Amino acid sequence: MRYQYNLGPHQKIYLDNPAPNTVITLASSGPGQQQQSGTQILTGVWTEVPRAVQVGDGVLIRCVTAQGAFIWQVQGTQILSDNAAQWPDERAVPLQPTEVGSAMGTMAPMAPMGPMKMGNMEMSASPMTMRMGEMTLSMDNTNVSNAKKFCPQCGTAVDPSDRFCGSCGHQLR
Numbered sequence: 320m321r322y323q324y325n326l327g328p329h330q331k332i333y334l335d336n337p338a339p340n341t342v343i344t345l346a347s348s349g350p351g352q353q354q355q356s357g358t359q360i361l362t363g364v365w366t367e368v369p370r371a372v373q374v375g376d377g378v379l380i381r382c383v384t385a386q387g388a389f390i391w392q393v394q395g396t397q398i399l400s401d402n403a404a405q406w407p408d409e410r411a412v413p414l415q416p417t418e419v420g421s422a423m424g425t426m427a428p429m430a431p432m433g434p435m436k437m438g439n440m441e442m443s444a445s446p447m448t449m450r451m452g453e454m455t456l457s458m459d460n461t462n463v464s465n466a467k468k469f470c471p472q473c474g475t476a477v478d479p480s481d482r483f484c485g486s487c488g489h490q491l492r
């Protein structure tokens with residue numbers, strides 16, 4: 320889950336927890352420009368929703384993990400680790416869950432390949448099948464070996480285009 324805090328109409332802070340790290344992204348947008356800066360810190364997994372509090376010259380962000388509390392001060396475009404900062408708990412507000420904004424340079428690890436669906440198209444990896452609407456494509460290995468022919472006389476594998484068995488000479492067609 321990603322959380323956001325609105326610093327102002329043009330500046331947002333995003334907090335993400337791709338375990339065991341906390342990623343803080345500062346996104347600011349102005350007329351015709353967009354800026355992102357961020358930092359990634361080894362913290363562990365959050366045990367509660369991160370919170371923020373407005374202070375005189377910026378904002379304090381705090382997240383709590385099994386390792387303890389981590390506090391950062393966000394000032395202008397800077398994110399400073401400040402675990403010694405005074406935390407005015409009574410004024411702190413929880414960050415809002417969000418799906419918007421991307422954590423800098425991090426991507427969720429690929430989920431194990433399961434059936435994938437896009438509109439009326441469906442794909443799965445084993446056996447390799449693809450379904451589009453009413454049509455199903457299968458790349459199952461057993462279908463491939465079924466294409467082989469065998470001589471009815473001696474059982475030797477023969478090419479489907481052969482007229483005679485290469486081993487015993489039995490007429491195939």
Ligand SMILES: [Zn+2]
Binds near residue numbers: 472474485486488
């Ligand atoms: Zn034969």
